[in-house]
Amino acid sequence: MSIAYFLTLAFWPLDLFLENSFFSFLQYTVPAALTYLSIINPVFSLVIPLIIPKLTLLPVLILFIFLTINKINKKHFAFLVCIWTVIAIFKFSDFYGQTIFKSDYEAQQQVVRNTQLYNNIFMARLMHNKARIRLDAFNQHLFELIDPGNYFFEFHPRLPDSSNQQLSKFPFIAIVPMLTGFLNIRKIKNYKTILGLIAASLLSLSVLKIYDRHDFILYIPLALIIINGLNIIFKSQNIYTKMFKYIFAAVSLIELVRLILI
Amino acid sequence: MNKFKNLFIFSLIIILATATRFYKLGEAPAGLYLDEAAQGYNAYSIWLTGKDEFGKHFPIVFRSFTDFKTPVYIYLVTPLIPIFGLTKFAVRFPSFLFSILTLPFLYLLIHKISSKKIAQPLAFVTSLLLAISPWHILFGRTNFECNVALFFFIAGAYYFYLSLEKPKYFVLTAILWGLAIPSYHSQRIVTPLMMLTLALRHRRKLLENKYRKPILIGLAVGFLISLPTLFVATTPGFLARASGLNIFSREPVGVITNTSLLDFLVNNKLYLNLREFFALYLSYFSPRNMFILGDYGPRSSFPYLSTFFIWQAPFYVWGFYKFIKAKNLSELKFYTLSLLLIAPIPAAVTRDPYSTIRALPLVIPQLIIISFGMVSVYKTLKNNLAKQFSLFVFGLVIIYSLLKIYSSVIILNEYYRAPWWNYGWEQVATSINKTDQNLPVVIDNSRTEPHSQLIFFLKYDPVAYQKDNGVNLDTYYTDMNRDKNKNIGRIQTRPISWEDDLGIEQIIVGDHLAISKQQIAEHNLELLDEILYPDGSVAFRVVKTSPKQDYNQTKRNQAN
Numbered sequence: 001m002s003i004a005y006f007l008t009l010a011f012w013p014l015d016l017f018l019e020n021s022f023f024s025f026l027q028y029t030v031p032a033a034l035t036y037l038s039i040i041n042p043v044f045s046l047v048i049p050l051i052i053p054k055l056t057l058l059p060v061l062i063l064f065i066f067l068t069i070n071k072i073n074k075k076h077f078a079f080l081v082c083i084w085t086v087i088a089i090f091k092f093s094d095f096y097g098q099t100i101f102k103s104d105y106e107a108q109q110q111v112v113r114n115t116q117l118y119n120n121i122f123m124a125r126l127m128h129n130k131a132r133i134r135l136d137a138f139n140q141h142l143f144e145l146i147d148p149g150n151y152f153f154e155f156h157p158r159l160p161d162s163s164n165q166q167l168s169k170f171p172f173i174a175i176v177p178m179l180t181g182f183l184n185i186r187k188i189k190n191y192k193t194i195l196g197l198i199a200a201s202l203l204s205l206s207v208l209k210i211y212d213r214h215d216f217i218l219y220i221p222l223a224l225i226i227i228n229g230l231n232i233i234f235k236s237q238n239i240y241t242k243m244f245k246y247i248f249a250a251v252s253l254i255e256l257v258r259l260i261l262i
Numbered sequence: 263m264n265k266f267k268n269l270f271i272f273s274l275i276i277i278l279a280t281a282t283r284f285y286k287l288g289e290a291p292a293g294l295y296l297d298e299a300a301q302g303y304n305a306y307s308i309w310l311t312g313k314d315e316f317g318k319h320f321p322i323v324f325r326s327f328t329d330f331k332t333p334v335y336i337y338l339v340t341p342l343i344p345i346f347g348l349t350k351f352a353v354r355f356p357s358f359l360f361s362i363l364t365l366p367f368l369y370l371l372i373h374k375i376s377s378k379k380i381a382q383p384l385a386f387v388t389s390l391l392l393a394i395s396p397w398h399i400l401f402g403r404t405n406f407e408c409n410v411a412l413f414f415f416i417a418g419a420y421y422f423y424l425s426l427e428k429p430k431y432f433v434l435t436a437i438l439w440g441l442a443i444p445s446y447h448s449q450r451i452v453t454p455l456m457m458l459t460l461a462l463r464h465r466r467k468l469l470e471n472k473y474r475k476p477i478l479i480g481l482a483v484g485f486l487i488s489l490p491t492l493f494v495a496t497t498p499g500f501l502a503r504a505s506g507l508n509i510f511s512r513e514p515v516g517v518i519t520n521t522s523l524l525d526f527l528v529n530n531k532l533y534l535n536l537r538e539f540f541a542l543y544l545s546y547f548s549p550r551n552m553f554i555l556g557d558y559g560p561r562s563s564f565p566y567l568s569t570f571f572i573w574q575a576p577f578y579v580w581g582f583y584k585f586i587k588a589k590n591l592s593e594l595k596f597y598t599l600s601l602l603l604i605a606p607i608p609a610a611v612t613r614d615p616y617s618t619i620r621a622l623p624l625v626i627p628q629l630i631i632i633s634f635g636m637v638s639v640y641k642t643l644k645n646n647l648a649k650q651f652s653l654f655v656f657g658l659v660i661i662y663s664l665l666k667i668y669s670s671v672i673i674l675n676e677y678y679r680a681p682w683w684n685y686g687w688e689q690v691a692t693s694i695n696k697t698d699q700n701l702p703v704v705i706d707n708s709r710t711e712p713h714s715q716l717i718f719f720l721k722y723d724p725v726a727y728q729k730d731n732g733v734n735l736d737t738y739y740t741d742m743n744r745d746k747n748k749n750i751g752r753i754q755t756r757p758i759s760w761e762d763d764l765g766i767e768q769i770i771v772g773d774h775l776a777i778s779k780q781q782i783a784e785h786n787l788e789l790l791d792e793i794l795y796p797d798g799s800v801a802f803r804v805v806k807t808s809p810k811q812d813y814n815q816t817k818r819n820q821a822n
Contacts, residue, residue: 117677118669126662127566127669139572140554147550153541156615172540183586258528261518 001234004245007252008174008226012219015167015259020213028216031055035201036220038062039193042072042080049087053094054214058204060084065196099207100137107133141206145215148175151222164212168259169219170226171252176244177229178222188228194221271386272369279365279393282667283358283402288351290672291404292796293683295561298405300326300714302353305339307724315717317728318738322490323500325733327711328744330502334445335407348721353405360413361402365389367413368626371420375593380637384594387633394663397569397618397625399671400562408622411445414438415453415623422460423593426467429476436480440487448608448620455604463596497739507612509542510535545616546606546624549575557618560682567670569618569625571663574632581635594630602627677796686793686801687712690771691719693791693804694753697769701806703753704763706772713748713755722750760785765809774800 017025031048035058038045045059060081067077088095096102111128118124149155152175154166170178185191198221205211205218233241294302304314304324314321324331338356346352372385392398401409418438425431442453461468468477494500505511514534521528545551553575556568563569570578585595601623609620636656643649680686690712694703705712717727730749734741747756758776764785770777782789782805791804 114674117673123665123669126665143550143554143575147548149541149544149548149550153537153544156541156545172537175544183583254527254533257524258516258518261521261524261528 001230004230004234004248004252005227007249007256008170008177008230009223010256011171011259012167012169012216015169016213016216018260019165019167024213027052028213031058031214032217032219035062035197035217039190039197042066042076046080046083046087049084049091049095052214053091054098054208055204055217056088056091056095057207058200058217060088061200061203062197065200066193069192069196071193071196098209100134100141100209101207102209104133104137137209138206141208141211142202145202145205145211145218148178151178164210167213168255170222171255173248173251173255174226176248177226177233179229180232181225181227181229184228184232185225187232188224194224197221268382268386272366272389275386275389275393276362276365278390278664279362282394282399282664283361286672287354287358287403288349290676291679291683291685292676293680293685294350294353294687294715294718295405295682295684296327296711296714297329297331298350298353299684299687299718300324301331301336301405302339302348302350303714303718303724304331305336305353306343306348306718306721307728308336308340309343311724311728313724313728315724315727315731316735316738317732318735321738322494323739325738326714328502328742330500330739332407332444332446334441335405335410338410348718354403357405357409358402360410361398364398364409364413364416365392367417367420368392371416371423371597372594372630374420374423375597377590377592377594379590380634383637383640384630384633387636388629390660391574391629391633392625394660394667395570395625395629396556396564396567396667396670397622399667400564401619401622403671404561406619407446408448408619411442411449412622412626414442414445415449415456416626418442418453419456419460419597425476426464429473432473432476432480433483436484437487440484443488444491446622448622451608452604452623455607456601459600459604460597494739498742500739502742507614509538509611509613512613514538539610542612542615543606543610546609546621548616549578551616552578552628555616557616559614559617559619560679562617562619564667564670565674565678567666570628570632571666573659573663577632577635577639578628579635580639581631581633584638585631585634598627598630602631680795680797681801684710684712684715685795687715688719689791689793690802690804691716693793694769694771695720697790697804697806699752701752701768702766703769703771704758705753705755706758706770706776707746707755708757708776709773711746711755713750716750716753716755720750726751764807766807767809768807769804770807771802771804773802777803777805 013029016028020028031052034044034048034051038059042059042063045062048058049056063072063077063080063084066072067074072080108130111130111133114128115121115124118127144150147155151169152172154168181188185195188194198218201215201217201221205215208214233244300315301324304326307313307315308320313319314324316325318325321333323333324336335356339353342352342355346355369385369389372388373381376384398409400406415438418435421431421435421438425435439453439457442449467473491500498505514529514531515538516534517529551568552570553568553572557563585591585598588595605624605627606621609617609624612620614620640649640652643652690705697703705716707713716722727750731745747754758770758772760781763770769790770787777787781787782803786808787805788808789803789805792800793802793804795801
């Protein structure tokens, strides 16, 4: 069991460490640790913008979600949001420049070109407008972040995406426990908090122009779900799960060796 | 009253499906891709002579560009030739017709296999979503065999479930599934696997005495339909697609160098191929591919439109969760999940990521899951006002989706994708017809193979074409060599050779790279016609050589 846990959890941090300098490694892992610590106390999340201004939106999203699921009370929420506002004001210019909200000249020109193809101005405006530039960028990032291929196959083996480091995040066979874990998410004690952290992370990453490696904040919640899936699979003692144990170990080991050799 | 209401709703869905597929059918896309033209001309040739373009009597698979096209679609176009002529409309009509016919069978199938509680709404919503599905519309407006195959496959599944109550329908099931297999390459895998899965699931019933006779007749009929295909099943021609595209016949991706000791482990070909297969397989379930990117192929997608609408994404995720968790879905769950897992297999063994044409049957289970998500959300609404409001919003979303389809299919696709749809050959054919009929014509084929479009638009006599371009019929299915250069009366398709071609008075046709403005000036060519893409860029130039003037010009240039 512990071997399976190790094989599941080793990939993403190891690849992040191997592909980056030690300082960069810390820059990406500390926000992930703080995000996880915010389960214990949401105050920890307020430190994140001080280290990475890009992630300024993350604490307030965590606070909103914690309020929704009654993890914090309204007073506590209001106090923390006030502190966040002060931090956000100081970090705003650093944050705004790295988000999809900053105007994109090329995209605007494309909108103008497209609108000229329509005879009907209403139709042209409905299909192509400046608001869509942001919405499309947001959707593109959000769907990249929820793409299973991103976590198990670095998107696609024959179509490398040069815009990010394409780190190996989990061994591809871990998709089975991941799916099992998600489908049985209610078996995790703090499942609402974990789903909340995932939602807050996805939203705050999707508004960034480049979210590469900052998506490491998703590592702990996703790892917890995979572990949940592994527990469920390993508990049921039938021939298929026994076979799966060995296949899981063998494939993960090969993938780990490949990761180190690459 | 209820029956009338249901019929009315379903008629509206059919009208919607017809409108999205029939509007400008044959006009948008304005171009005609070379495979479409080849299928159309072969149908024309079969109608007039009983032989294909190479002179082969009623082929089992069509040699064409040595890609050996499946036969069903071409034989479906053949009887349309005397009705609609050799036109783009005729070539695309079977796709349209069978995509519409799929809807009632899908409705009946879902109705048949669902529990009573959800049968009606689920069948309606799924049919409606298929009617406006960008994925299904694309292959219902253009000449792709996959849509016809999907019809036979779905109709066969419906009759299979009907035969579990009335065994006589088993024969019809066998005929429909027997036709699905030769209709499109990927159905050679999907149909047998689904047949096997369903047969295993219902083995007890199928082994009852009353099923013996219909099963035997059904198997015999299925075998008879498959017999021609089986005759050529081992020829290189038949296997051409599978061997050319599959990932297992290629060098695996992800080989690590300098790993001599661990090479057997980390660079194992089978392991790497399987890894790639799983990556490709997973890509068919990726929300990113389904709702944002779509198919990367410019002909198997529309600009700014993915395979599914983005508003369907939350229902897909929610529907999948609820679908897996639900315990009272009876056969619906089994059929949907089986097809969901089997449908991407043929596409995942080929190298292209997210090929919607090869994975078309997947549209059915994915739409069922989205519809299930929508129906289950609607069922959670308690008060009437909320229900009415949600229906109103749904209506608005459908209208927006239809406008989006119009925008992408009719406006943007024509503007941005015209070169990929081989726009311009119809105009080239008209232009050639206007030239001096005594002059030879050379059409550059360095970057494309335009002969199928030329014979299509010129309606060239098949007998004459077969005579000049025939192949050895004994090796029709086995000879994999292909001659790109063709003779079409006074027209030759071959690469331009300026040195030789300038010495003869003739017409030359080429794209903007083959015949640039500089070449026209340098060689003193007479520009007869310039065919433009909808975006205003040059598609083709038609020029006439002036050997005498060109000689004098060259002399002057040398003297200078």
